[in-house]
Amino acid sequence: MKKIDWNSVLSYETVRVVRIHDAKLGLLHYFFALAIFLYIVVFNLIWQQAYLDIEEPVGTVRLQIQEPAINLWPLPNKIQYCDTTNSGGTYPPNNQPKLPCRYEDAIFAVFPASEASAVFISTRINQTNEALPDTPECNPSPSLPTCQWGAQSGSTASNFYVAEPELYTVY
Numbered sequence: 001m002k003k004i005d006w007n008s009v010l011s012y013e014t015v016r017v018v019r020i021h022d023a024k025l026g027l028l029h030y031f032f033a034l035a036i037f038l039y040i041v042v043f044n045l046i047w048q049q050a051y052l053d054i055e056e057p058v059g060t061v062r063l064q065i066q067e068p069a070i071n072l073w074p075l076p077n078k079i080q081y082c083d084t085t086n087s088g089g090t091y092p093p094n095n096q097p098k099l100p101c102r103y104e105d106a107i108f109a110v111f112p113a114s115e116a117s118a119v120f121i122s123t124r125i126n127q128t129n130e131a132l133p134d135t136p137e138c139n140p141s142p143s144l145p146t147c148q149w150g151a152q153s154g155s156t157a158s159n160f161y162v163a164e165p166e167l168y169t170v171y
Contacts, residue, residue: 063119067106068167076101081161099124101163109162123165128157 020026044050076082080091083098091098102125109122 063170065106065110065119065121065168065170067104067109068164068169072167073103074164076163079163082163100158100160102160104162106168109165109168119170121165121168122162124159124161126157126159128155130155 077084079101081096081098082101083089084100086100087098089098090096104122104125110119111122
């Protein structure tokens with residue numbers, strides 16, 4: 001049977017520590033240690049923020065409005081700018097004309113969608129319904145260039161406010 005040398009089995013290595021008494025080498029040593037520290041901490045971590053993974057965001061944002069629930073609409077006679085008696089008049093503070101009010105759903109309150117990256121909520125609408133003229137130029141096809149649309153007899157116009165546009169929810 002072989003004898004086990006426990007000193008060899010449980011042995012380990014250490015680093016020898018040597019103190020060098022030379023001012024030039026000590027200055028050089030501490031200078032490089034400081035340079036490495038500044039490079040890692042100040043330049044990489046603080047200045048370049050190398051710990052972050054920076055990417056351009058990819059995606060789209062959809063913004064639309066939702067009309068309030070029916071039970072949240074106030075009555076037109078409770079809104080100061082609504083003309084419920086067709087008497088005209090103005091309302092403070094800028095003496096704007098009173099007009100009839102309509103309760104519009106979200107599709108009509110945002111009409112017309114004028115920009116791709118914006119939401120325009122209508123507050124006052126001037127609506128004109130034009131009638132197709134009864135002329136020979138328009139009878140075969142209303143898309144002919146000789147068929148002129150415009151304020152014909154039978155055309156109607158109306159002006160109104162959208163009641164309480166601030167009650168719409170933007171989401």
